Amino acid sequence: MPIAIKMPALSPTMEEGTLSKWLVKVGDSVASGDIMAEIETDKATMEFEAVDEGIIAHIAVEDGTEGVKVGTVIATLAEEGEDPADIQPASGAAAAAPAPAAEAPAAAPAPAPAAASAPAAAPAQSGDRVIASPLAKRIAEQKGVDLSSITGSGPNGRIVKADVEGAKPGAAAPAVAPAAAAPAPAPAAIAGQDFGIPHEVEKLSGMRKTIARRLTESKQQVPHIYLTVDIQLDKLLKLRSELNAALEPQGVKLSVNDLLIKALAKSLLAVPSCNVQFAGDELIRFARADISVAVSIPGGLITPVITDAGSKAVSAISTEMKDLATRARDGKLAPSEYTGGTASLSNMGMFGIKQFEAIINPPQAMIMAIGAGEKRPYVVDGALDVATVMSATGSFDHRAIDGADGAVLMKAFKELIEAPLGLVA
Known part of the structure; x- marks a missing residue:
């Protein structure tokens, strides 16, 4: 019996997609796991794998077709023993093209x-x-x-x-x-x-x-409140240097961002009133901190998630983050790896950006924006000195998080970074 191959839902929010490119043609044999096509979703361009074996009898949706609804028949597969020439397009295939x-x-x-x-x-x-x-x-x-x-x-x-x-x-x-x-x-x-x-x-x-739709909705519908703190980085940079020397035999090299992910997760666990999500007439409180980390990729932005970052060692966070970022840029992430998250972190310090206010990623209730660490005049131990300082700005959904609770979170985040041994305790 012919098998209808339908447009898959490759992410939880996907309702339609673009069939960017077929990697098979009529008459080709496919087996389970073979890559059949590249499909552009609302998140990334992803590979579509076959789940059945057979011969491609018909292709109903051509390369480059946009707006293909999830569930639309895009091709028909002839099973073993069937003559592809005798196969009629599966029901729904004719409606896919227009x-x-x-x-x-x-x-x-x-x-x-x-x-x-x-x-x-x-x-x-x-x-x-x-x-x-x-x-x-x-x-x-x-x-x-x-x-x-x-x-x-x-x-x-x-x-x-x-x-x-x-x-x-x-x-x-x-x-x-x-x-x-x-x-x-x-x-x-x-x-x-x-x-x-x-x-x-x-x-x-x-x-x-x-991206345009979601961020427009966020700014229109979510009442943002912004809180900024200046944070001295010298002790964190010293700890990072010592940890990297110790982890070198294992091939692990920590970035400042890895330590900031850990700091945000621990801060959210310490201030659970900020580890929440607004849901109409309900408030969802999370028992763990899953941190979505903004990664720039060709054509946009994606936020792979470090699950339960508060309980992971910084070396594990570093290894996982490198893997996620690499596969994000290659379009190889599974939907479960970039959806969810209880809060986000966006770091633009590597571009020399001193400070910025990030837009909350719905349905989350907060995002931490990290600026560049730079030498500044700073009061150290009661005396004016020169220190490495960065500015961090938290954006909070005021429907779910009061300003005072956001301030407590920013204070906890600052204290963890300025006394960083707590990140490895």
Whole structure:
């Protein structure tokens, strides 16, 4: 019996994705564990593995197709003993291709999506759906061209690049996907402008769209309160040097960030009123501290999680963090490794940033922003001296964490770093 291969949910928040690239073609044999495709989710570009054995009989969704809903049939697999030539596309496969067509005119400024979206779906069900290549759809979107008004010159009337390039913007562009375009009307309105400046237009990746949406929601919906402390680093740097000398035979080299992860986790355990999450009419209190650490990757940002960082040795945190960061940049993280977390840490000190205020990563209730350590005039043992000092700013969700509790956490964080033996006790 043919097997329907469906668009997987590769992260807990994924509702749709982009089928970036097929790594198999019709007629190829696949076995469980073989990499079949690369799929761009709201978090990263990830590899999609086969779970069944068989021969690829049909591919329903082409390379580069965007907005493929989770659960959509993207290919059909013929099982052992079946002739792929006799296999019909699995149920749902035919509906997968037109999904991007509904989004194609998204650049049009017309604001009446609800009425237009209903008839847009009807042709696909009646057999009159627009058939166009992904490239043609992208060009149509950029130019505001109504694909239904174009006669395709490709196989079976398929609309190809050449058909769209010579077309003029049509009047039927209001057939726009409503919800997707609503959060960002301004960019859509200026997309076709003549800026008079040499430029290029780069389409947002799924990850960048998610970052934009989530951080906008955070700033709009979460009442942030910011608390900053200056922290002397000299004792921490000395301890790090001594620990690295001791750990060198094991091939472990601690970074300052590793020690800060540990310090934040221990501070959250010491001040449990900050290790919480706002949930409407409930407050969730966590029994352990899982620290999400911001890692810059091509095209965006991801936050792999150090689970139970408060109880782990700093050497274990260092080893785990290096592995997570490497696999994050390679797009190899499992969803469980970058979701969850009770609080976040973002360090921009390596870029020379003195101080910044980070945006809370929902649904978490706090994030610690770390600036660069630098030589400053500082009072040491009651006398003015020069010390290595960094500024740390905590951003707190004021719905869940009172300012006084946030201040207690910042004090605990500062004390742990300035008396760092507590990090290895």
